[in-house]
Amino acid sequence: MARLLIIDDDIAVITLIKALLENSGHEVFALTNSSDVKQFLKNHQVDAVLCDLIMPDLSGWEVYEYLRSRYDTIELPVLFVSGTTNVANRVRGIRSRYCDFINKPFEPAELMARLEKLINSTATDQDLHGDFSTFSFEELAQSLEQNQKTGHLDVLTERSKGRLSFHKGAISEAQFDDFHGSDAFISLIGLDRGHFWFRISDVDASEPLLSVQSWIMKSVYWRDELERVPYTLSMDQKLFWRGLNQTLPKELDGLRALDVIETLVANGPVTVNQLFSDKIMAPLELKFVLSQLHAAGLIESRQSDLSTRTS
Numbered sequence: 001m002a003r004l005l006i007i008d009d010d011i012a013v014i015t016l017i018k019a020l021l022e023n024s025g026h027e028v029f030a031l032t033n034s035s036d037v038k039q040f041l042k043n044h045q046v047d048a049v050l051c052d053l054i055m056p057d058l059s060g061w062e063v064y065e066y067l068r069s070r071y072d073t074i075e076l077p078v079l080f081v082s083g084t085t086n087v088a089n090r091v092r093g094i095r096s097r098y099c100d101f102i103n104k105p106f107e108p109a110e111l112m113a114r115l116e117k118l119i120n121s122t123a124t125d126q127d128l129h130g131d132f133s134t135f136s137f138e139e140l141a142q143s144l145e146q147n148q149k150t151g152h153l154d155v156l157t158e159r160s161k162g163r164l165s166f167h168k169g170a171i172s173e174a175q176f177d178d179f180h181g182s183d184a185f186i187s188l189i190g191l192d193r194g195h196f197w198f199r200i201s202d203v204d205a206s207e208p209l210l211s212v213q214s215w216i217m218k219s220v221y222w223r224d225e226l227e228r229v230p231y232t233l234s235m236d237q238k239l240f241w242r243g244l245n246q247t248l249p250k251e252l253d254g255l256r257a258l259d260v261i262e263t264l265v266a267n268g269p270v271t272v273n274q275l276f277s278d279k280i281m282a283p284l285e286l287k288f289v290l291s292q293l294h295a296a297g298l299i300e301s302r303q304s305d306l307s308t309r310t311s
Contacts, residue, residue: 001025001026001027002026002027002046002047002048002119003026003027003029003044003045003046003047004021004026004027004028004029004046004047004048004049004050004115005028005029005030005031005037005040005044005046005048005049005050006018006021006028006029006030006031006049006050006051007030007031007034007037007049007050007051007052007055007060007063008030008032008050008051008052008055008081009032009033009034009052009055009056009057010052011032013052013081013104014030014032017050017081017111018030020108020111020112024112029044029046033057034051034052034055034057034058034059034060034062034063035057035058037058037063037066038066041070041073046076047076047077047119048076048077048078048079048115048118048119049063049067049076049077049078049079050078050079050080050081050115051063051064051078051079051080051081052080052081052082053080053082053084054082054083054084060080060082063078064078064099069156069161074154074156074197075098075129075197076098077098077099077100077115077118077119078098078099078100078118079099079100079101079102079111079114079115079118080099080100080101080102081102081104081106081111082101082103082104083103083104084103098118099118100114100117100118102114128140128196128197128198129195129196129197129198130195130196131193131194131195131196132191132192132193132194132195132196133192133193135196136191136192137155137188137189137191137196138189138216140153140196140198141153141164141171141189141212141215141216142212142213142216144166144169144198144212145166145169145170145211145212145213146169147169148168148169149166149168149169149198149200150166150167150168150169150200150201150202150203151165151166151198151199151200151201151203152164152165152166152198152199152201152203153165153166153196153197153198154196154197154198154199155176155188155191155194155195155196156194156195156196157191157193157194157195158193158194160176160177160194161176161177162174162175162176162177162179162184162187162188163175164184164185164188165203165204166203167203167204167205167209168205169212170209170210170211170212171185171209171210171211171212171215172203172204172205172207172208172209172210173207174188174215176188177279178282179282179283182215182218182219182283182284183282183283183284183285185215185218185219186218186219186222186283186284187283189216189219222283222284222287230269230270230271230301231264231269231270231271231272231275231290231294231299231300231301232264232268232269232270232299232300248296248298249292249293249295249296251292252289252292252293255281255285255288255289256280256281256289257289257292257293259280259281260275260280260286260289260290260293260299261293261298261299263275263280264299272286272287272290275290
């Protein structure tokens with residue numbers, strides 16, 4: 001027996017599906033207003049959702065995206081039951097690992113078969129999930145590489161989310177918030193909180209494949225060396241500010257170098273790690289901006305402050 005949630009603005013459809021599911025021994029809940037799903041899930045746990053696509057409040061895809069944004073429902077199976085004949089929507093639903101699609105009107109036997117397949121495949125798959133308090137991102141990435149896994153690794157923290165795609169243990173794509181590639185990996189490797197899910201699935205191998213170890217080496221250099229050096233403004237700050245527009249290196253045109261300067265003015269000596277934690281800009285861009293400002297003599301490193309400014 002499973003606990004199932006139906007979301008549909010058509011009461012007649014809800015009545016039909018609810019009777020079918022209850023006759024099969026399932027416990028069934030129903031919502032006619034799709035926006036109520038957020039409050040419902042605060043108080044209930046279900047094993048799968050049967051959802052219409054076209055609804056006046058949240059659409060079925062908006063419900064689906066909301067479920068995938070929560071760590072406790074990111075793997076919740078969703079069966080779309082819709083009258084739409086849009087082929088793109090149908091394919092989009094079928095190709096997702098935890099999602100399927102059936103058209104209205106439907107055969108009861110087909111609906112039950114699709115729902116059972118979704119629930120059973122979720123319960124018996126070999127995917128990985130956990131949190132970074134017990135298993136670091138670095139260990140996880142190395143394990144996926146060593147075991148030559150192919151699939152998608154999703155990461156969710158209180159404020160951020162990201163995804164890495166693996167093909168036979170190599171990384172084909174990385175994204176974390178607005179960061180991509182090496183910047184995303186550098187951001188992820190420092191996580192000590194959050195949840196992860198790895199799902200075995202097909203991954204496009206047409207993109208250049210990079211080894212986990214090479215990305216870890218780049219990240220170690222960034223986080224273990226550069227982040228320990230505090231920076232401050234050059235000694236004559238008043239003179240610096242008067243000539244700021246004339247003295248910024250031309251290589252920094254279009255970059256957010258002034259955001260770095262303003263942070264140094266407000267806080268005094270600041271480590272690279274502190275600048276990175278504030279998400280002023282992507283890690284590798286920040287590295288370039290600091291090197292250009294330092295080479296021009298506009299900022300200076302403060303090695304003597306290492307013992308007090310390495311947070």
